[in-house]
Structure formats: structure tokens, C-alpha cells
Amino acid sequence: MLSGETIRVVVCGDEGVGKSSLITSLVKETFVSNIEHVIPPINIPVSTFELLTSTPAPSSILLIDTSVSDTAALQQELRNAHVIWLVYADHYTYERITLYWLLMFRDIGVNLPVVLCANKCDEDQDAPLPNVTSTDNSNSVENLGEAFIPILKKYKEIEACIRCSAKESYNVNEAFYLCQRAITHPILPLFDSKQGSLKPDVITALKRIFFLCDKDQDGFLNDAEFLELQLRCFGAELQPSDHQLLKATIAGLLPTYDEARGLSVDAFLLLNKIYSEKGRHETIWSILRSFQYTDSLSLDDKFLHPFLNVPASASVELSPQGYRFFVDLFLIFDKDNDGGLNEHELTELFSPTPGVPKLWQETNFPQTIVCNENGYVTLQGWLAQWLMTTFLDYHTTLAYLAYLGFESKFKTTKVSTVSALKVTKQRKRRQxxxxxxxxxxxxxxxxxxxxxxxxxxxxxxxxxxxxxxxxxxxxxxxxxxxxxxxxxxxxxxxxxxxxxxxxxxxxxxxxxxxxxxxxxxxxxxxxxxxxxxxxxxxxxxxxxxxxxxxxxxxxxxxxxxxxxxxxxxxxxxxxxxxxxxxxxxxxxxxxxxxxxxxxxxxxxxxxxxxxxATPGLEPEPEDVGMSPIVLAGGAVGVMACLSIWFWRRGIVEGVKAVTARKQ
Structure with a gap:
């Protein structure tokens, strides 16, 4: 979901379950008894509810009421939807969830997150769905009751479920929030509820984030590094009591956890797995998006390839900031301090990237640069290689600056990788x-x-x-x-x-x-x-x-x-x-x-x-200077003039002295 778009929430369910009442109760914040059978679409600004704040934030949310009797219109709205708010109210309409609605979604090719809502809970306290806000939680499944467990296991599109009452205005705002969250912070890309584990793509992304936050590359996030990560992702410092509670939680689940050294990559992944299991996938998405990950868990293309205006006859080089970044990177990964990056150190260095750049492979790196007697990449060669890469294909340098965390070296996330490069002046021509x-x-x-x-x-x-x-x-x-x-x-x-x-x-x-x-x-x-x-x-x-x-x-x-x-x-x-x-x-x-x-x-x-050294270009004619004789004559003339001036000055001074004595 892109920032600034409108989320289309289609409210559907059997007749009489209270779909229109839920929408009216949400908008008017009170129950209205006499309403239309199907109310017109309602556009709700994001700022209307505090619960709707999110990143990226949609511009608005369009609530669309439907009728089961108009099948064609219903299916058309479902195909245009971003999320489905599926409502039931009793045991009969509950049974219809699996026998009709979820099967119908699949039949028409709709693969969207579904928020399952048990309405009229004020009338039926024994409704089969308890108040749980996330279904991707193995611990919570045990509390849902035997009747509901098969639905959760069979239909992974169910993003969340909640009990509410339009009449009592109970959990109506929360249900609406879950619909938005299903789009802005989806759980399906993150967690495999069947396996009870994080999905491979999110593990790869979190490992890269760990790598970038591990400033000293010792394999652990110490307290300072972890708190810096917290501040970057959430814009607020973690309270000491919450920090200690987090440490205690990790220590209780991971026997190898060493509090003195900090979070290992396994502990960091475990922490995010706990967030997923507890339905706090907003936390994981905040971490991912602060490091420029999209909903598909790939790095934003605009982040990898920002615009850089390079005139046709200009060239691109590293700026002092970019030069310093690659120097620091070399020094950090030269673990044995032998002045060279061996194959293992290079592998570690490029671990958060797709690997050694394609351009380097095509030019047979490291045969392109100076290496030491062991064949390891020296600092001189390392910098030369990046300068050549920037000159030949600055797009590659920009992408790898992003992969390697250039912007994470700065306190503000507004720093762009473009600042690591400089564009030279256009080459001009003369006649x-x-x-x-x-x-x-x-x-x-x-x-x-x-x-x-x-x-x-x-x-x-x-x-x-x-x-x-x-x-x-x-x-x-x-x-x-x-x-x-x-x-x-x-x-x-x-x-x-x-x-x-x-x-x-x-x-x-x-x-x-x-x-x-x-x-x-x-x-x-x-x-x-x-x-x-x-x-x-x-x-x-x-x-x-x-x-x-x-x-x-x-x-x-x-x-x-x-x-x-x-x-x-x-x-x-x-x-x-x-x-x-x-x-x-x-x-x-x-x-x-x-x-x-x-x-x-x-x-x-x-x-x-x-x-x-341009072929065929005649040298510029030299200025015709004075000959040595002329120069010598000029010098003699100057000396003669000076001598006469001093001689006349001496005579005048002598006359003045004689006159003064006579007086």
C-alpha cells in the first residue's frame, strides 16, 4: 500500500448481521436504529481516528456497504477492494463463513486480507469467536475454541478477528483499525502461522538491519546500538524498565543470551518472532520501513537508485563523505589488521548486499586493483575500485551505498546516498x-x-x-x-x-x-x-x-x-x-x-x-618577447636615468647647505 492512497474497505456478510449499523456507529459514534438497507459509500479522512495513524499513511479510507442479494455488484466491489470486513452475528451466519463466503472469495480470485467480525455480541454472549485481535498466533489459537481452529488453519487470508457491538459501540473503532492495519501492516508477509516462524524474506531483511546496526561488527547489538535502533525506528527512547523487561524475556527464551555482550542475531530474530506471535507486527513493520523496505520486503527502488543529474559530458566521483565511508568500511572488516581484505572478510562485508557487484565480476576483480603479497585487497586498491565503479557506473555505487548502510552512519534518516557522490563540471570545448x-x-x-x-x-x-x-x-x-x-x-x-x-x-x-x-x-x-x-x-x-x-x-x-x-x-x-x-x-x-x-x-x-596533445592541433603561438639586446639597452637606460636623478639631487642639496651657512 503506497502512502497517500485511499484504502477501499468492503463490508460484507449475510443479511441482518448489522453491516450498515457498524458503519453508521463508526461514523456517527452512536447507534442509529432506522437506517437504509445498504448505505452509500462513505469516505473517512485518516485524521478522523487516532487509531489510524500509521506509516505509510493512506490519505483516506472508503467504507463500502454491500448486499448479498446483489451478487454482481458485490463481486465487483470485492475485486476492487483492499481489505474485506466480513461480518457475522449468530451460529447460522458463522457457519456460512466457511460454507459460502470464504469459498466465494477464492472462486472469484480474490486474495485479500479478511477481518472477521462477530457483531451483536451484546445479544449473544456465546458467539463462537472470542475477542482476539490476531489469528497468526499459535498461543492464541488454543483460546479460540475447537469450533474456530479449523477456520484459522484452513484460511490464512483471515488477518484478524474481533467481537464487537454496533448497538453498544463496543470495539467498532478497533475493528475499523484492524481493517486499516491489515493493509498498512500486514502479517502474512512476515509470519508463517503453520510453521510458527518468521518467513525467509523477513529473516533476510532483519539480518541486514542487524548488520547495519552492529556498528563495531562484533556480532552483537550492545545497549547503545540497540537503543539507537529503537530511536531510529520509533522516534522515542526506550524506557530503562522496558529495556530490562525485554532483556529478561530474551534471557528466559534463549539460553545462550549474554546480557553483557548484547543481542545476537538469533536473539534479534527471536524478539521479532515474539512480536509476530503477540500480534505486534506494527513493530516489525516500523523497523523494516525505517530501513526503506517496501511491502514486498524489498528495498525501495527510489532508495537504491535516487535521481542524480549528470550532464552528458560530466563524470561522477566519490565525495569526501563517500570516500570516508569506504575507508571506514575497510577498516572495520579488516578484522586481523593485516592491511588487506581476504576472501572471508570480503564475504562478510558484502553479506547485506546481493554479493560482489556485477561490474566487478565482469572486470575480473580483484585483478583490477593493487593487492598485497597474499593477494588480499589493500585499502589503496579498495578505494581505487570504488572510484572506478563510480566513474563507469555510478548507479552501482549508489545501490551498494544503500545496501551497505551509508545513510545509517548519520543521526538523521534524511541523508541520501547521493551526498556520497559528486558530479564534475561539464567538459567544454575550445576553438x-x-x-x-x-x-x-x-x-x-x-x-x-x-x-x-x-x-x-x-x-x-x-x-x-x-x-x-x-x-x-x-x-x-x-x-x-x-x-x-x-x-x-x-x-x-x-x-x-x-x-x-x-x-x-x-x-x-x-x-x-x-x-x-x-x-x-x-x-x-x-x-x-x-x-x-x-x-x-x-x-x-x-x-x-x-x-x-x-x-x-x-x-x-x-x-x-x-x-x-x-x-x-x-x-x-x-x-x-x-x-x-x-x-x-x-x-x-x-x-x-x-x-x-x-x-x-x-x-x-x-x-x-x-x-x-590533441592530434593536429597547432601549438598556440608564443608571445614575441623583447630581444636580449633591447632588454640590455633598456636596463642601461634605466640605470642612467637613476644616476642623473641622484646627481641632480646631490647638487641641489649642496647649494642649500652653502646658502644656509652664508646666512
Whole structure:
């Protein structure tokens, strides 16, 4: 039931059971003897009764009276209903509940919660239904009498039952409240009365809530954590006496309960099971909804995927809040303090989520990041992975921020996961001599680089070296795109993140995709300096995809530790780049760490200042300065003027002194 909707309550039952009297007694708060046989629908605002306060709250409730004699109209109203208020008044109409009404509901395909109401209890004190407000209670079933137990077991759609009297205005408001509660706080999704246990979906949801509330991840909710949960869900602090009573209840039912440590996950589930058995499912729903669960026990899609306005040429990164959140998450789950997340720790960390993000699986995580000597995910790699995820698909980051409880770190529930991200400025373009190029970037810290080149030119080794991994002589052709990410320290100490992507056999499809090209900040054209056929591939590639001319680029000669070969090409690499107004190729090798670091810095700086390496863009003409002779002459002139000024000033002062002595 969505907040703000109108609940349709259809009141039905045999003739003479008092349906219209119940509605009239509810609305007028007094018994009216002479009323219509079937009264018109009545719309009741939620604010009319205090009992109706709930979250989510409907805007109003529409009470619809029916007549059993008009079958077509009755069945039409039942199909449009949200809840059925089924009324009986004596033993005959009680028998008709199972022999006609509940069977008819099923025959016409109506699967709705039913509130069973024994009216006229002031006339028949021996009516077969006692005053019980929840049927999903194994302890209460024993008190209902042998005649009523078969109905409860056979018809699970019966949400609640109650004795009332329209004439005495007894329990009329309460019956009306039960109709609303059957929609706003249904018991069926929570509790399996036949098994006497919570249903699997609610157990999964409650375990996630326990995980988020267990701030120190010790497996227990201590008093402070439990009271914080209470305040968040119910907006009020738990009284000390009630807290002690709750502890005593748990201790009496769970022998393993350790009051000193707090509630374990089993104790927390047991507590919610008790709420269900006692008909307090509003309590469970308050907990679930405060953590953004819907009636289907799934997280609200608007919570998982909030709107974020990202212009076409902008990018998304982690904000300081998001950065801090993932740092804290790493530190909490690095239980052995070895500086890395092992497989077990990662499993624990992702337990409240659907698992490792699909994007991570597709990019072969953790091969995408820096790991320690044991292969565990380091903090450096962990942050780089999330920054890359945010850059490539911020929707995934938003969803996992929600799963992992970003908003639960704050005292207010109004904090959105959107605050963990920041949107950079739109990329602008400039003109120079009729040539369009990308403007300088000043507000970004994450950059994307496509690494393209001939097979076996050393691209994979370049990516492995970026992560600090050792060189391997084994050649394995890249089929699927391979992506890695790491931080790069620029001149001056600023830290940026660089995503290197080797395109593999999808290279043609990616280079033809303008959207993917727009996301690329710099292209690295790599060739094997020891293979004379390697550079021609780059020449042919640029001719085939002219759109590459709009992207700044870096040329790199790999395997520079081997003998350098003359390229069998119409133009040699140095001349080729010079004709494009580009810097010459960088000569690097996996065995030369300094050359690699300089290359990665150059990639980032090229992405930051695209005009410095856009193919075919002529350099901006330098200002014509003064020649050294002119500068020297100017300096001599200035010195001469100063000397004359001081000389004249000295003469004037001397004349004044002589004149003063004569006087």
C-alpha cells in the first residue's frame, strides 16, 4: 500500500448481521436504529481516528456497504477492494463463513486480507469467536475454541478477528483499525502461522538491519546500538524498565543470551518472532520501513537508485563523505589488521548486499586493483575500485551505498546516498584556428585511458606494471576488455586515479561507439619498439577511425629494453608525432620503473590539459618577447636615468647647505 492512497474497505456478510449499523456507529459514534438497507459509500479522512495513524499513511479510507442479494455488484466491489470486513452475528451466519463466503472469495480470485467480525455480541454472549485481535498466533489459537481452529488453519487470508457491538459501540473503532492495519501492516508477509516462524524474506531483511546496526561488527547489538535502533525506528527512547523487561524475556527464551555482550542475531530474530506471535507486527513493520523496505520486503527502488543529474559530458566521483565511508568500511572488516581484505572478510562485508557487484565480476576483480603479497585487497586498491565503479557506473555505487548502510552512519534518516557522490563540471570545448578541442579540466580526480595497439605489443604487461605486478614471459592474447585502476601521484604531490582499459577483441565496437569515446579522457597508442611491423597498426587504426582525432593522446614505445628496430612504415614514430604537433613517443619498459611512472603521470596530465596533445592541433603561438639586446639597452637606460636623478639631487642639496651657512 503506497502512502497517500485511499484504502477501499468492503463490508460484507449475510443479511441482518448489522453491516450498515457498524458503519453508521463508526461514523456517527452512536447507534442509529432506522437506517437504509445498504448505505452509500462513505469516505473517512485518516485524521478522523487516532487509531489510524500509521506509516505509510493512506490519505483516506472508503467504507463500502454491500448486499448479498446483489451478487454482481458485490463481486465487483470485492475485486476492487483492499481489505474485506466480513461480518457475522449468530451460529447460522458463522457457519456460512466457511460454507459460502470464504469459498466465494477464492472462486472469484480474490486474495485479500479478511477481518472477521462477530457483531451483536451484546445479544449473544456465546458467539463462537472470542475477542482476539490476531489469528497468526499459535498461543492464541488454543483460546479460540475447537469450533474456530479449523477456520484459522484452513484460511490464512483471515488477518484478524474481533467481537464487537454496533448497538453498544463496543470495539467498532478497533475493528475499523484492524481493517486499516491489515493493509498498512500486514502479517502474512512476515509470519508463517503453520510453521510458527518468521518467513525467509523477513529473516533476510532483519539480518541486514542487524548488520547495519552492529556498528563495531562484533556480532552483537550492545545497549547503545540497540537503543539507537529503537530511536531510529520509533522516534522515542526506550524506557530503562522496558529495556530490562525485554532483556529478561530474551534471557528466559534463549539460553545462550549474554546480557553483557548484547543481542545476537538469533536473539534479534527471536524478539521479532515474539512480536509476530503477540500480534505486534506494527513493530516489525516500523523497523523494516525505517530501513526503506517496501511491502514486498524489498528495498525501495527510489532508495537504491535516487535521481542524480549528470550532464552528458560530466563524470561522477566519490565525495569526501563517500570516500570516508569506504575507508571506514575497510577498516572495520579488516578484522586481523593485516592491511588487506581476504576472501572471508570480503564475504562478510558484502553479506547485506546481493554479493560482489556485477561490474566487478565482469572486470575480473580483484585483478583490477593493487593487492598485497597474499593477494588480499589493500585499502589503496579498495578505494581505487570504488572510484572506478563510480566513474563507469555510478548507479552501482549508489545501490551498494544503500545496501551497505551509508545513510545509517548519520543521526538523521534524511541523508541520501547521493551526498556520497559528486558530479564534475561539464567538459567544454575550445576553438583554435578553426580546430575544436577539449578545454582544460580542473575539478576531476579520476581519468580514463584506452590502451590500443598491435597484438603482443606489451599492452597487458603495461597494465600489470601499473598495479606493481611482476612481468611474465607467458603471452596470453586479450579476448575480453581488461581494466585496471590505480592512483597516480602528480608533480606537487596531488593524487589522481587513472583507469587503464585494454580493449581486446571488442576494440572495433568500442572505437565505433561515440558514447564510449566521449567517456575516454586520453588514448595511449602503444607499439613494440623491437617489432618493425608494430607501428603500422596505429597508423591504420587512426585512418580507420577518424573520430580518434578529437581525443588527446600519448604515444608510447614499449619493450624499450630490447633492441630498437626501424619501423617498416611510411613515416617513423618521431616524425609521425611531430607532424601531428604531438610530443614524441615515450620509451618505457616493464623493467624501468621510473619510465613507467613518468608515463602514467604524462597520461593524467594529458587528460587534464587536452590541448597539449590533441592530434593536429597547432601549438598556440608564443608571445614575441623583447630581444636580449633591447632588454640590455633598456636596463642601461634605466640605470642612467637613476644616476642623473641622484646627481641632480646631490647638487641641489649642496647649494642649500652653502646658502644656509652664508646666512
Amino acid at each position: 583554435r584556428k578553426g580546430r575544436s578541442f577539449r578545454a582544460q579540466i580542473t575539478d576531476r580526480n579520476v581519468f580514463s585511458c584506452f590502451v590500443v595497439g598491435e597484438s603482443n605489443s606489451g599492452k597487458t604487461s603495461l597494465l600489470q606494471s601499473f598495479l606493481g605486478r611482476s612481468y611474465s614471459n607467458t603471452y596470453s592474447p586479450t579476448i575480453q576488455p581488461r581494466t585496471v585502476v590505480n592512483n597516480v601521484e602528480l608533480r606537487g604531490g596531488k593524487q589522481c586515479y587513472l583507469i587503464l582499459e585494454e580493449l581486446g577483441r571488442l576494440e572495433p565496437a568500442i572505437l565505433e561507439n561515440q558514447k564510449r569515446l566521449n567517456q575516454c579522457d586520453v588514448i595511449c597508442y602503444a607499439y613494440d619498439s623491437s617489432d618493425p611491423e608494430s607501428f603500422q597498426y596505429i597508423v591504420d587504426l587512426r585512418e580507420q577511425y577518424p573520430g580518434l582525432d578529437n581525443i588527446p593522446c600519448v604515444y608510447v614505445a614499449l619493450k624499450a629494453d630490447l633492441d630498437r628496430q626501424q619501423q617498416r612504415c611510411d613515416v617513423q614514430p618521431d616524425n609521425y608525432t611531430r607532424d601531428l604537433y604531438l610530443p614524441p613517443p615515450s620509451h618505457v619498459s616493464s623493467s624501468w620503473p621510473t619510465s613507467l611512472n613518468e608515463l602514467f603521470v604524462r597520461m593524467v596530465e594529458t587528460a587534464q590539459v587536452p590541448s597539449s
